[in-house]
Amino acid sequence: MSNFRHGISDTLVLAKRSFLRIPRAPDLLLSFTVQPIMFVLLFVYVFGGAIVTPGYDYVDFLMPGIIVQTMAFGGFVTALGLAEDLKKGLVDRFRSLPMSRSAVLAGRTLADVATNTVSIAIMIVVGVLAGFSFDAPVAHIAAGILLLLLFGYAFSWVFAFIGLSSSSPEASQSLGFILIFPLTFVSSAFVPVDSMPSALQAFAEVNPFTIVVDAMRSLFLGAPAGNSVWAAVAWSIGIAAVFAYLSVAKYKRAVVR
């Protein structure tokens, strides 16, 4: 029991550490404030006019997709931070302390939830200013925000694994982008899936991003949900569980570079 209590307190100590970084090295702040705004404006006003989305205004179609993408990338701070901790020997220090083996990772991923919350708020405001409107009961909208945070949390664990696996902070960042960009673009996030060539379409239909984006469209816009909400929750929990396991295993064997 005291192990469990220590685990929680260690995680909070380290989440606080990750969190304190934000105002002190505000360069990262750009990536979860300015960057999402830029993406929204870019897609709505540059690509929007050229993309046909039957049944929706493009801005309505886009917002659930682009927020999901932002959530997926929100965890890159975890990858970057872990790669830096490894490089600077901090992981060695933490691993030599009588603390929980998962707290360094759990602390960072927890801090990501807070920054992801900020990103969601900013994007919704910008989206509304650009013409987005919800078309669903408040409870569904709230559930949608929770789903976004859960999905973002799952990807923080993916990034934790990337951060522990890459040779430098820079490498962790590009590795993350290379892995996640294709997944977000070959999905229903930005264009209707049936506009893609059939091979891509087949991939896009089973892509968890499509499932989560579809779930978000049903929760924010009242689109027919099918099983997509439960499937999205299942995918998120599954991704989080698999990558949390892999990351903690990797962390235990982590070596200074």
Place this chain on the structure above:
Amino acid sequence: MADVAIEAEGLRKFYGRVRALDGIDLRVPVGTVLGLLGPNGAGKTTAVRILTTLLPPDGGSARVAGFDVATEAAKLRSKIGLAGQYAAVDENLTGAENLEMVGRLYHLPKGEPRARAAELLERFDLSDAADRLVRTYSGGMRRRLDLAAALVARPPVLFLDEPTTGLDPRSRLGLWETIESRVAGGTTVLLTTQYLDEADRLADRISVIDHGRVIAEGSSDELKDQVGGEHLEVTLESESDVEAAIVALEPVAAERPALVEGVLRMPIKQRRGTIAEAVRILNDAGIGIDDVAMRRPTLDDVFLTLTGHAAESADGDGDGEESGGER
């Protein structure tokens, strides 16, 4: 455990075909300092990493503070402090926040982390910088903070991996004094270094390691004696007198004097009166003397003799093969 704080038997670690550790035995009594001395890549850091549970050994066993590194790692960690080759502190926290964080992660009782942080900052001369972000600290300040972090929980066993590499002489001296005061208080220290003066000053016993094996073990004096006793060194005013001087000094020299870089160097028959005797002989022979000195072998000589190379010959950046180099 009782009187032995660190005990290792036959520790082995392989990286592919490289034998980083090839069967190392160590024994450090409580309250003493063991210096692990060796060139870059000798396996010093690997040994520390195994003893601090960061790395599992491929063979052998080790106990620290009575706990087995393999099976009781969690308990062991609450008994040790580690300061590595890196100043492992968070740049985006203040000095005080760094130490408090470490105190919380050691699960010190409530209130204690903050009090300990203040106390250590004071002791390490960092009070003025306590509330500044560490990224504004100088290299020496970071190292001091790093060592302070290792001391937060007053661990009975301290591992210091090249604690003064890259520090200026003043900071080095300060760190040495701190380490000495910990040892006076009963702390056991395992120190790796490539600086011989550091081992000479701090270590009660020294294990010289090279290519993953202990090639010599003993106190600083014992090691020096292994290399040979005292030597007489004579510098002549004129090199043309060398042959004459060699003949003349025969009565005091235990072996034929050798000329090394312009200095006549010879083992002596006895210590007492030898310098006066040598001066008298040379004066009588009309040979001008520039300098006469008695010299004990230094650890440098020990090192050179034992390993066939000087201690600081390599690139001076830690144990190359295991840390992968730099930061």
